[in-house]
Amino acid sequence: MLKNSEFVSKLRNSGLRPTKQRLKICEVLFNRDKTFHFTINDLAKNISENFNEKISLATIYNTVHAFKDKGYLKEITISSDKSYFDTNITKHHHFYDEDTNLLIDCNDNEIGKVNIKNNITGKKISSVEVLVRVASDTQNQD
Amino acid sequence: MLKNSEFVSKLRNSGLRPTKQRLKICEVLFNRDKTFHFTINDLAKNISENFNEKISLATIYNTVHAFKDKGYLKEITISSDKSYFDTNITKHHHFYDEDTNLLIDCNDNEIGKVNIKNNITGKKISSVEVLVRVASDTQNQD
DNA sequence: TATTACTTTATAATAGTTCTAAACTAAATG
DNA sequence: CATTTAGTTTAGAACTATTATAAAGTAATA
Ligand SMILES: [Mn+2]
Ligand SMILES: [Mn+2]
Ligand SMILES: [Zn+2]
Ligand SMILES: [Zn+2]
Numbered sequence: 001m002l003k004n005s006e007f008v009s010k011l012r013n014s015g016l017r018p019t020k021q022r023l024k025i026c027e028v029l030f031n032r033d034k035t036f037h038f039t040i041n042d043l044a045k046n047i048s049e050n051f052n053e054k055i056s057l058a059t060i061y062n063t064v065h066a067f068k069d070k071g072y073l074k075e076i077t078i079s080s081d082k083s084y085f086d087t088n089i090t091k092h093h094h095f096y097d098e099d100t101n102l103l104i105d106c107n108d109n110e111i112g113k114v115n116i117k118n119n120i121t122g123k124k125i126s127s128v129e130v131l132v133r134v135a136s137d138t139q140n141q142d
Numbered sequence: 143m144l145k146n147s148e149f150v151s152k153l154r155n156s157g158l159r160p161t162k163q164r165l166k167i168c169e170v171l172f173n174r175d176k177t178f179h180f181t182i183n184d185l186a187k188n189i190s191e192n193f194n195e196k197i198s199l200a201t202i203y204n205t206v207h208a209f210k211d212k213g214y215l216k217e218i219t220i221s222s223d224k225s226y227f228d229t230n231i232t233k234h235h236h237f238y239d240e241d242t243n244l245l246i247d248c249n250d251n252e253i254g255k256v257n258i259k260n261n262i263t264g265k266k267i268s269s270v271e272v273l274v275r276v277a278s279d280t281q282n283q284d
Numbered sequence: 285t286a287t288t289a290c291t292t293t294a295t296a297a298t299a300g301t302t303c304t305a306a307a308c309t310a311a312a313t314g
Numbered sequence: 315c316a317t318t319t320a321g322t323t324t325a326g327a328a329c330t331a332t333t334a335t336a337a338a339g340t341a342a343t344a
Contacts, residue, residue, distance in 0.1 A: 017341055019291065040331085056293045061332070080225035081301080081331070095262055104262065112257035114272055120237055120246065123276035130256055130272050134265035159310055161322065182300080198324045203301070223300070223332080 002030055014070045021055045025063050029073070035088035037076065037103040040064060043085075076103060078131070093130035106132070145173070156212045163197045167205050171215070177230035179218070179245040182206060185227075218245060220273070235272035248274070 002010075007026040011018040028046055029038075038046075044060050047053065064085060067073045074086040078096055084103055093106040114128050149168040153160040170188060171180075180188075186202050189195065206227060209215045216228040220238055226245055235248040256270050 017290065019340075021292070058294080058333085059292055062291080077219050077222050080219050080222060083222035083331085095265075097262065097265065098268065099265075110258065110260045112259065114256060115254035116252065116274060117254065118252045119274075120239065120276050122278060123237075123239065123241075124279050126240065126275045126277050128272065128274050130270065132258060132261075132270050133268045134262050135268050136264060137266050159321065161310075163323070200302085200325080201323055204322080225300085 002026075010072075014072075016066060016070070020053075021059050022063055024051065024053055024055065025060070025067075029067075029087055032087075035086065035105070037084050037086050039082055039084055076129075078103070091128075093132070095132045095134050098133055098135040106130070152214075156214075158208060158212070162195075163201050164205055166193065166195055166197065167202070167209075171209075171229055174229075177228065177247070179226050179228050181224055181226055218271075220245070233270075235274070237274045237276050240275055240277040248272070 004023060004027070007023050007030070008018040011022055011026070016022060024047065025043070028043065028051075040057075040060060043064065044055075044057055047055055047060070064073060068075055068085065071089060072087075074089050076084040076086055076094060078084060082101075086103070088105060093111045095104040095106060095110075096102075097104065111130055111132070114130060116125065116128065119125055146165060146169070149165050149172070150160040153164055153168070158164060166189065167185070170185065170193075182199075182202060185206065186197075186199055189197055189202070206215060210217055210227065213231060214229075216231050218226045218228055218236060220226060224243075228245070230247060235253045237246040237248060237252075238244075239246065253272055253274070256272060258267065258270065261267055
C-alpha cells in the first residue's frame, strides 16, 4: 500500500523517470495489500478497462521489463506462449492450476526447502524454482 | 538403441501410422544411447543437415506434438520464446545453464525429493518440476 | 528558457507456432 | 488386386506474442 510520492522516489532511485505512465503502472501493480501474478495482456486490459488513461502496449512491455530488471517484478514461465509476472519478489515456489491457468504462491508450509546436493562445476546458482502443476481429479492427469 | 521394426510397432501401437517421416524422426530422437534435449528448430536443422530427406516444418511440429501426447517426449519450458523437448520421460529435474542455454538433467544425487506438504484442496498433482538456473561466477547473477 | 537525454507512441517487423486445404499414402475393404 | 477410406504431409498463409523503429513528446538540467 504505497502512495504516489513513494513511487516517485522508488523510480528516481532506480534511475527511471517518474512518468505518468510508469506511475499509473506502479499504482496498479504495487498499491495493493497482496502480491499477485499477471500477464502483460492482463495488465494492459486492467489499465484500459478500469482507468481512463490509455497506455500503449509498447510502454507496458517496456515498463514491465524495466521493473523486472530493477528487481521489482519476477518473471515466471509456465508455457511457451504465455509469460507471467509476479509482484512477489521473494524466493518462493508455485502451484499452477491447469484448469484455471492460475498461478498460486507456495510458502514453506507447502513445499520444503529444495536440497541441491551437487551443482555444476564452475557455475553459480542464480535461482531455484519449483513448479507443481495441479488439475482437478476428473481431468486428464498426465 | 531401438531399430526400425521396433519403431514401426511402437507407432502402430500408438495409433500412429509408421510413415517415412515419423520413422526418420524416431530414428533421430530415439536411436541413441543417451537421452537429450532439443528444440523444434534443433530437430529440423539436424534432419535437414545430416540426412538427405526433407521433412516439412509442419510435419516436425505435428510429429513432436503427437509423440508428446503419446508420452514419448516431455516438454520443458524455460523461457517464453523457446520450448525444449526431452527424450528422457522419467521424472527428473533440470539445471539450465544461462551461459550456454543448455538444459542438463539432474538425478537424485543432485536434487533430493521435493517435499510437498500441502496440495491445493480438490486438485491432483500432475507434475513437480524443479529448475535450477546456473551461470558462471563472473556473469550477472540475478 | 534552452538544451539534453530519456520516454512514449503508433506502427512495422520478427519469430515461433498453428492453420488450411490440396496432394499424397497407408490401411481397410471387397 | 483394385478401390475406397481415413490419416498424413506439405507449402504457404495466418496468427500471436514480443521487439524494433523512429518521430513526437516530456522530464531533467544548465
Ligand atoms: Mn509463440
Ligand atoms: Mn514469441
Ligand atoms: Zn508468485
Ligand atoms: Zn531432461
